[in-house]
Amino acid sequence: MFASSSKVVLAEDNESIAKLLLLILEDHNFETKWVFLGNKVITACLEKIPDLIILDPILPDKDGFELLKEVKNHIILREIPIVLILNEDKQKGRFLHFSPLDILVKPVNLNELSLKIKNWVGVLENQKTLKKKAMTDALTGLLNDLALEKELTIACYYAEKFGKNFSTLMIDIDYFTKYNNIYGHRFGDSLLQTLAVFWKGALRPTDAIFRYKGPSFVAILQDTPLEQGINAAERLRRITYERSLPHQQGLNNVVTISIGVTAFKKGDTPGIILHRAASYLTKAKKSGRNVVKSGI
Template sequence: MAVDMSRKGDIEEELKSLKDVLSVAQVVVSSLDLDEVLQNILYSAMAVMDMPAGSIALYDEPLGQLSLHAHAGLSDQFLDRYRWPVKDGSMIRQVLDAGEVFCLENVGSSNGVDDGLVLQEGIQALVAVPLKIQNKIVGLICLDDFAPRTFTERRLNILSILASFAAMSIDNACLHQRTHHLAVTDGLTGLYNQRQFRLMLKEEMVRARRYGKPLTLIMFDVDDFKAFNDTYGHFKGDQALVAVAEILRESMRECDMVFRYGGEEFIAILPETGLEVALTAAERARRSVEEKSLDYLRGIAERGLTVSIGVAAYPEDGLDRDALLHVVDALLYKAKREGKNRIYHQKPEV
């Protein structure tokens, strides 16, 4: 009878383990958003091991480095290290190459930790789980406790199964992210495309109306681009567009959004920005293209490029998306008709 009861207890424990694995798997594969996937994986792993802290880093194989993408329960000082190289012979290198769950129940009594930040953080016990698909290293889960402890085989087994689901889920999310990026960006310049511009302008105008904030559009057109193409060829013309895109990206503020609108036209959304500030930004961009484009095109062309610019502000120049686009487009072509390499905006009525 005692044997039967013991067997019953083992079966119940196995069933509980299977339920835990199923529960974890459902959470891990429930999203394709990479940030959400990583956070779900981390919290699931922490729950499985009953650990108060942890992190997930993704592995960049060409660079041979890890980058932190999800974390919980760790100090700002510890998190300052966003990227770090995986050095040959290091503990992390050995863990990644072995591809198995690695644990230290008492960091203080082990010589296996070669990371000063781990010791400085006061971590006393840790579990490191490589995330691999076949021979490809995806990343690393690290779970931490601030006191020595014992890890049960049952929990480690569940964590190992979780890591398998996690690696597949992360790989799928990364693929989804890359696919989405291709759908919303211009293949030549890497800027957002016109489709994404229209979506983001709609969102920004809703915000501007809701909170009573200004918003400005700056539209750019490369001057005499057809002549440039005819002189140097379409391949070098493409290189010229890439150069202009890079100069515009560098000259605008971090909060501004620059898009390739089509052909040789670019457009920028400046959220929460009035006309005067936008005109200053437009002049900075115009001057940057004029002064820097020849350096970007050295060895490609004997002359640099200039841009004509139109600037339109919400709400003064239009109360909806189409009205604002109509105004900024008209102002751009006025700049081109009246001399090029200049900026036009609507003068406020007195």
């Protein structure tokens, strides 16, 4: 398993070169998983999605060109930067259209490699910063709808391929328009921020919550079948109600939420899951609000 530092999958069948790279990468605080067969690359990457793939395209069991196409066409792995290790400088032209982050040519020069790795670190950190900014809701600090689409895509892939079930909660603040009309948008924004922090703290570290649209939020609960998802939703609904945040035109004059819950079933896509969760949220609203409705 990978630690919390930057993660690398290294695919290299030459043991001496691989051990050299592993040693230097560890010195630069990379956590590296080494494989020496092309057929192991995709599996290794999916165990824990890496920040970087270092790949010798000339592996004993698989054509490197086909392997690169598989990685670049993979719905989960296609955006991961790739560094290539080539036997000869003249091979570069064949692989340039894969847009590698960098290319190493054997024999690897240690001083040059150290400089290159420092550059990779800078590029990867910059990419992480830009991605985090692009996928963060500015008001609440939660992940946004772009991040939701990506995470649901990943969750659906793992559920379809490996049977890793998950539940999806669509949460909406009841009578939020009335709240804004009574207290003003500044207090409405403050309520969204307060609830975002509260809900995030109430969920497990393995769960993720996203600002979806306006006063609507979505939570993805990993390794959670429908019944457990319903229990989690009921807990969020109950503790939100029990906080007794004032709302003059809310149920019992406090802020409440309604939640639609669904779980993954074979063939689901992110769009299908969100549509189904939204349909159960609508049922919750029509049932009087401050309730949870669910189904698959």
